[in-house]
Amino acid sequence: MIWHQKEISLAAKGRGFHLVTDEILKHIPEIKKIKIGTAHIFIKHTSASLAINENADPSVRIDLETHFNKIIPEDMPYYQHNTEGSDDMPAHIKSVVIGSSLLIPITNGRLNLGTWQGIYLCEHRDYGGQRKIVITISGE
């Protein structure tokens, strides 16, 4: 039985959906030792989130940003939490909708993702800065 945990920082990114599969994988070479297991990826913030989606055509990531801004807009008159900037309350809502963590199977030393799947950092603030991530891999 193997447990391995590491806290990392992802480099600051602009608002939007970003493919970070490789930026995450480079921190967990220990994954190679696991034949069957899972990788847990957790973001320690309430205004950014993690998702899995299309790893090829970047237009998917652009459309995700556009559509999330339509259904969770800035400056709605009923927002009471509005002292931290127009982008702040929508960021909290998007984070609740998309989620703060991912759990991905590990098979034969690799993340067992589908052909078209990649890991997204979803940055919901205009200037979110670095984002802290805790990666926990376990298996045998």
Next chain:
Amino acid sequence: MIWHQKEISLAAKGRGFHLVTDEILKHIPEIKKIKIGTAHIFIKHTSASLAINENADPSVRIDLETHFNKIIPEDMPYYQHNTEGSDDMPAHIKSVVIGSSLLIPITNGRLNLGTWQGIYLCEHRDYGGQRKIVITISGE
């Protein structure tokens, strides 16, 4: 390797988003024994959900309730599932959007949450009653 599981009931709460980090933690003192691991928190209901978000300013929780009611309203004319009250079908949709479980890293005997992160019980019914939760912690 440690596995520990407990089924608990969270006290009945009004419709809305509620911070329950402490109400959950008091049931799992065993977490102190785990250096590296994960805590899984699962809600056994289809009209309430679990999320992680802002643990300080309560206006975030109010705005979440308001905005979810905007995008997932009651009494839409196309709802076919409408015999259990106006709040029932929206509750099912919100539960699918937000999710039924959380997985949080454990580090050195504590939940490794970010500074501003807390655990929310998202109660989508007007009178949901007590909510059953299964907590499973594992690690070494």
Next chain:
Amino acid sequence: MIWHQKEISLAAKGRGFHLVTDEILKHIPEIKKIKIGTAHIFIKHTSASLAINENADPSVRIDLETHFNKIIPEDMPYYQHNTEGSDDMPAHIKSVVIGSSLLIPITNGRLNLGTWQGIYLCEHRDYGGQRKIVITISGE
């Protein structure tokens, strides 16, 4: 400590929300050996998702499909990713909103779901075909 992992295919289903609890359970008889643990169910696609919701009244699943089509419609003029059919970009957004995996507690050899909870395959494409799922169960 038990780890068991299996990759399966769920039979092709029409667009909509489908109850697949039994179709999944029949592939993991090994669950009976686990007293305390978790079952991880992961879909290897970016245009279908997994959720937990109402296992009885099928009108809930119909309303979910209807409402998700309202808040994430086809053919929005701002979609740039539109070469794979009108149902494709909405499928990616729905997948990000609903999520690609589930983690369910195992207790005394069974999934510890609530009375009304079942596992949904959420098929967001008109003709999505078979869907590959990785099931990982662990526990003691």
